[in-house]
Amino acid sequence: MDEPQYTVASDSETTGEEKSSSAFAEIAIGIDIGTSQCSIAVWNGSQVELLKNTRNQKLMRSYVTFKDEIPSGGVSNQISHECEIFSGVAIFNMKRLIGRVDTDPVVHASKKLPFLVQTLDIGVRPFIAALVNNAWRSTTPEEVLAIFLVELRVMAELQLKKPIRNVVLTIPVSFSRFQLTRIERACAMAGLHILRLMPEPTAVALLYAQQQQQTVHENMGSGSEKNALIFNMGAGYCDVAVTTTAGGVSQIKALAGAAIGGEDILQNMMQYLLPNSEGLFLNHRINEIKLLGLLRVATEDAIHRLSSQSSVQVDVDLGNGFKIYKVVTREEFEQVNLEVFEKCESLVTQCLRDSKVDIEDLTDVILVGGCSYIPKIRNVVMAVCKREELYKEINPLEAAVCGAALEGAVASGITDPFGSLDLLTIQVTPLGIGIRADGNSFVPIIPRNTTIPSRKELLFTTTHDNQTQALILVYEGEGTKVEENHLLGYFKIVGIPAAPKGIPEINVCMDIDASNVLRVFAGVVMPGTDQPPFMEVRMPTIDDGHGWCVEALNRTYGSTLDLVTVQKKM
Amino acid sequence: MNATTLFIVSPLLSPLAGRRGVSIKAAVSTLAAESSRVDSGRKSPSLYEILRVKRTASLTEIKGAFRSLAKVYHPDVSGSDDGEQLDGLDFADIYNAYETLSDPAARALYDLSLGYSSSRKRPVRFPGGYSLSRRWETDQCW
Secondary structure: OOOOOOOOHHHOOOOOOOOOOOOOOOOOEEEEEOOOEEEEEEEOOOOEEEOOOOOOOOOEEOEEEOOOOOOEEOOOOOOOOHHHHOOOOEEEOHHHHOOOOOOOHHHHHHHHOOOEEEOOOOOOOOEEEEEEOOEEEEEOHHHHHHHHHHHHHHHHHHHHOOOOOEEEEEEOOOOOHHHHHHHHHHHHHOOOEEEEEEEHHHHHHHHHHHHHHHHHOOOOOOOOOEEEEEEEEOOOOEEEEEEEEEOOEEEEEEEEEEOOOHHHHHHHHHHHHOOOOHHHOOOOOHHHHHHHHHHHHHHHHHHHHHOOOOEEEEEEEEEOOEEEEEEEEHHHHHHHOHHHHHHHHHHHHHHHHHHOOOHHHEEEEEEEOHHHHOHHHHHHHHHHOOOOOOOOOOOOOOHHHHHHHHHHHHHOOOOOOOOOOOOEEEOEOOOEEEEEEOOOEEEEEEOOOOEOOEEEEEEEEEOOOOOOOEEEEEEEEOOOEHHHOEEEEEEEEOOOOOOOOOOOEEEEEEEEOOOOOEEEEEEEEOOOOOOOOOEEEEEOOOOOOOOHHHHHHHHHHOOOOOEEEOOOOO | OHHHHHHHHHHHHHHHHHOOOOHHHHHHHHHHOHHHHHHHOOOOOOHHHHHOOOOOOOHHHHHHHHHHHHHHHOHHHHOOOOOOOOOOOOHHHHHHHHHHHOOHHHHHHHHHHHHHHHHOOOOOOOOOHHHHHHHHHHHHHO
C-alpha cells in the first residue's frame, strides 16, 4: 500500500471511534456502469456531485468504438449520428456479456447486436469483435470495459485534479461471483482498485437512508423505522431490494435480480416490427448491419414515446426494400413484452416474500433505472406492493451512482461535520452458495439473503466404503440441481481414513468476509486418527467460465468421489 | 467419548469460533481445536450483554442498540477488514445477538435457556456442557 494519503484539514475533529491511519486516505469515487449508460459521482465535502464530461453530460453512453487505431469510448467520443454506434464499429452492452459463457441465453440474445458475437456453444467465452476497416477485430468484454473505465478515470482526474485509484462500483444483483472477478479484472486493467462492489438497489437504499436521516433528524433507535422496496431496471438487468432504514443504517433484508431489461424489450419490439428477421442478421453483412441499426434507433424512439403516448406511428425506411409503416399501441407493446413484465412481477413478489416484510409495513416504493419510466412497469410494481404512488424524492437515473459515491466516502473513512455521512449499509448475499452433494443436488451452505460478513458450515459424509477422497464442487445460485447454478470452483479432499460409507465426517465451511471474499474450508473430522491438513480455497478458482469443466470431471470421476449431507443429530 | 460428542455438535459452535474474527484462524480452530476452546471455559457474554441492553429491553430498544453498535463495529466503518475490535467483539456476534433477540419466538426460547441455567445447577457431566447446551439451543432458532 504505497498510495498517497490525502488529509482533509477541516475534518481533523474526530472522536476516539475513528480509526487512525487509513481514515483520511483518498476518497473513493462512485461509478455506475450501466448496460446502456454510465455515470460517475464523488462526495465533494458536503454533498454528492455528479461529474460531467466535456460535452456537459452527466450520463454517458456505455460503448467503445474501434473505428480508429486508438479505441475511444462514450465518455470522450463525439459521434455524428446515433446509427454510428450501431454500424458494427462499436461494442456496447458489455455488462450483459462480461463473464458469460457461450451457452448462456443472454449471450445468444446478444448475437442480434450489430457487432460480432460468435458462439461455439461448448461453455467457453464467446468471441466478440468490432468491424474495423471491413475486418472483424477481436476484443473481450473486459477489455472494452477497461477502455471505458480508463476514460472515466481520466475525466475524473482532470476535474478533481488528483489521481483516482479507489472506486465503488455498482453491479447487478444477479451477477455471479465469477462475473465479479471479470469486473475486478477490467478495473485492474484500468488501474482502478475496487473498494466495494455494490448491488445497484443497495446503493439506492443508502441514498434513501441518507435522505430519511436528513429529513427526520430522529434520534437513533427512536423507532421510526422505514421499510422500502427498491426496484431498479435498466437496459440489461432488473434488481429488487427490500431495505429497513433507521438512523442512517440501511439494513438490506432481501435481494432479487435477473438479466432482463430494456434490451429485451427492445429486441421483442424489433422482432414485432420486422417479423421473420432473425436469419437476416446472422451473417453480419454491412447492409444488414446498417438496416438493423436504423431499426434499432426507430424502435428505441417508439418505446420512449410509448411511455407518454398511448400509440405511436413508426415510419422508417430501412433500405433494401424493407419499409416499416405501422401504428403501435401501448396495449400491443405490453402484450409483446408480457413475459418481461411477468418476470418483473415475480422478482418483486419473491423479494418481498424473502424479506419477511409485510406489504402494509412498506413505507416507500422506489423505482429507478431507465425502465422505470415505462407505465406498465410502474403499474406492475405498484400493484404487487398495493400502492397508489411511488417515492418521488429520487432521480431515477442518478440514484445508484449517488449511493455508490456515498458508500465510497463512508468506506474511505470520510466523516461529515453535519452527520451526512453517518451512514452504513448492511449487505446480504444475493445468491446462495453451496456444494454438490446427495447426487446431483445443490446443497446451500450460505443461503441467499444471509447478512455478511458470514460464516456457515455443514457436515458431509462419504458415499462409498473405504472412500479416501472427495471432490468438492462449489456452486452459486438458487437452483436445486447443480446444473442450474454457476460453478465457482472445485478441489479434492484426500486422505480420508478408510471406513465404511457414512462414517467419515467431512466439514465444509464457507466464509464471506467484509470485502465479500469467499473462502471455502474443508477437511475430515475424525476422532482419534491422524487428520490430514484442511483445505482453504479462495473462490472462485475457475479462470474462464469453463462450462465443460463439470463434464470433464463427471467423465473422469463419475460418482466415485461424491458426498452426501449428514442428517443433523440431536 | 468426550471428543465424539464435540464432533457431533461442532457445526453448532460456529458462532463461538466466529468470535475470533480472522477467518483462517477461526475456521481451522472450528475444525480442529474446538475441544480446547470449550474446555478453556471462557464465560461468553449473554446476547443482552453483547447488545448492551437490559433483559427487559423492548424490540425498539434492541433494534436501536443493534444499529448503534453496527455503526461502530461493522467492518465498513471500523476500518479493519476482519472486523475485530480491541475488545474482541465483532459484527458477526452483534448481528447474531440481534437476530435472536429481534425475533420474538427465538428470544423467548433464549430467555428460557437463560432462566433454565440460572435456576438449576450446571450440568455436572463435563465442564463445557453448560456453554455447549446454551449455544445449541440458541442456534436451533436460527
